[in-house]
Amino acid sequence: MRIVFLMLALFLNACGGLPAFFDTGGSSSNSHQVYADWPEGWRTFQPAITDREAAKEGLRSFATHDGVGLQIIRLSQRSITDAFKYTKKTLSPDMLPLQVARIIADDIRANPDVVDLIISEMSPATLAGSEAFRLNLNYRSKAGLRRQSIVYGCIDKGLLTLLSFDAPRRHYFSPDLPTFERMKDSVIWIS
Amino acid sequence: MSYRTIPLCFTFSILLLALTAVVRAEMQAHPNLPEQADRLTHIAVVPPHFHVYEIGPYGAMEQVRYREIAASMNVQKALTAEFAKREHLTVIQFDPHRLSTSQRETYDETLLLYDLVSASIVRHAFPSPHFPLSAQPLFFPEKAREFTYSLGHEIRDFSSDIDAFLIVGGFDQYSSADRVALRVVGTFLGKQRNLDMNQYTVALVDAKTGDILWFSHTSEPLDLGEYRDAATLAQKFMLDLPNLGNAR
Numbered sequence: 001m002r003i004v005f006l007m008l009a010l011f012l013n014a015c016g017g018l019p020a021f022f023d024t025g026g027s028s029s030n031s032h033q034v035y036a037d038w039p040e041g042w043r044t045f046q047p048a049i050t051d052r053e054a055a056k057e058g059l060r061s062f063a064t065h066d067g068v069g070l071q072i073i074r075l076s077q078r079s080i081t082d083a084f085k086y087t088k089k090t091l092s093p094d095m096l097p098l099q100v101a102r103i104i105a106d107d108i109r110a111n112p113d114v115v116d117l118i119i120s121e122m123s124p125a126t127l128a129g130s131e132a133f134r135l136n137l138n139y140r141s142k143a144g145l146r147r148q149s150i151v152y153g154c155i156d157k158g159l160l161t162l163l164s165f166d167a168p169r170r171h172y173f174s175p176d177l178p179t180f181e182r183m184k185d186s187v188i189w190i191s
Numbered sequence: 192m193s194y195r196t197i198p199l200c201f202t203f204s205i206l207l208l209a210l211t212a213v214v215r216a217e218m219q220a221h222p223n224l225p226e227q228a229d230r231l232t233h234i235a236v237v238p239p240h241f242h243v244y245e246i247g248p249y250g251a252m253e254q255v256r257y258r259e260i261a262a263s264m265n266v267q268k269a270l271t272a273e274f275a276k277r278e279h280l281t282v283i284q285f286d287p288h289r290l291s292t293s294q295r296e297t298y299d300e301t302l303l304l305y306d307l308v309s310a311s312i313v314r315h316a317f318p319s320p321h322f323p324l325s326a327q328p329l330f331f332p333e334k335a336r337e338f339t340y341s342l343g344h345e346i347r348d349f350s351s352d353i354d355a356f357l358i359v360g361g362f363d364q365y366s367s368a369d370r371v372a373l374r375v376v377g378t379f380l381g382k383q384r385n386l387d388m389n390q391y392t393v394a395l396v397d398a399k400t401g402d403i404l405w406f407s408h409t410s411e412p413l414d415l416g417e418y419r420d421a422a423t424l425a426q427k428f429m430l431d432l433p434n435l436g437n438a439r
Contacts, residue, residue, distance in 0.1 A: 066308075066315070066334065066340060067308075067310070067315050070308065070311050141303075143306070144303055145303040145304060168307065170342075170345060171304070171345075171401065
């Protein structure tokens with residue numbers, strides 16, 4: 001009887017360890033407000049409704065090819081009135097893209113998992129036909145691995161829309177950057 | 192089948208699945224390995240690196256450096272003993288202390304990247320035996336079929352006469368004596384979860400391209416601070432290691 005109990009406990013423990021998101025099962029997926037052609041051959045996921053952290057960040061979908069630690073594209077949308085996680089700063093609808101970029105960069109800098117952050121680019125761009133910004137970030141993970149991120153963002157329809165790509169600089173960042181840029185060009189508003 | 196046998200079958204199948212997960216080391220190989228295996232004669236064994244944590248009574252984790260060093264030394268010794276049985280291979284104990292400053296940076300980055308890559312491989316390239324494939328969103332069948340992970344060509348910076356590196360890593364987190372005592376009480380109160388777990392990995396990495404040619408892992412509960420367990424791990428990994436260096 002003790003073995004039965006142990007095995008059931010093991011089984012239930014394994015069930016409890018299931019991730020709080022699910023595979024969207026296709027190479028493209030829709031968020032609530034924007035549509036994007038997700039890269040072919042990548043796995044796209046959407047966070048579960050119960051994932052509070054993802055809901056707070058407004059995370060709609062994310063995709064990876066080899067694993068989220070090795071490359072990840074994230075699409076998020078959130079109300080501009082929501083405070084940022086680390087700096088607690090907020091946005092206003094009349095802010096220019098580069099002003100928004102500075103506030104986002106500050107929040108990234110305040111993230112304890114981001115070390116030695118260098119902002120090598122903060123420039124105007126377009127995202128889903130809206131005026132946007134492009135951030136190019138170099139940093140080290142808490143463990144010390146050099147990583148690089150590209151972040152596009154815009155304020156439109158009362159929402160902050162962010163599209164980002166993050167990967168280790170070595171071997172993984174450069175090969176997938178053109179894929180990410182193509183995907184960025186496919187983002188359009190659907191409502 | 193009577194209603195009485197159904198729970199028995201269920202229990203047996205769960206038991207069987209759990210046992211196979213514990214006993215077996217699983218492996219994957221790069222599609223190019225069969226055509227490259229014969230030319231791999233010079234193998235450098237990188238000092239194994241492990242992350243060992245002791246879990247305190249209330250869940251705080253503390254890194255236990257002396258156990259990491261002991262595990263590394265034991266596994267390296269055990270691997271050397273195992274490689275001695277493959278006399279046709281030239282096996283080098285890779286010494287990172289001899290590297291220049293820039294080479295050392297590349298080396299450290301290689302190990303950091305290995306930690307990420309190995310975690311991704313375990314998560315995405317191996318199906319869990321506990322669930323049907325349709326219920327495993329983290330298993331990527333395409334990565335299992337076309338096993339192509341890499342640590343990048345930068346690895347060639349610290350190897351000129353080596354064909355492949357053998358990298359061993361992993362983590363072990365175990366409960367402190369205080370936590371074990373508390374857990375006995377907690378089990379009855381339903382308060383404490385067992386967080387003890389470990390994962391050991393090994394990879395054969397092409398010294399020119401950084402491609403992972405072969406990879407194996409196990410979550411068998413081994414205490415690598417004990418040489419006997421380190422030898423068990425080395426034997427398990429070496430059993431899976433394909434035949435190399437037959438061109439010599």
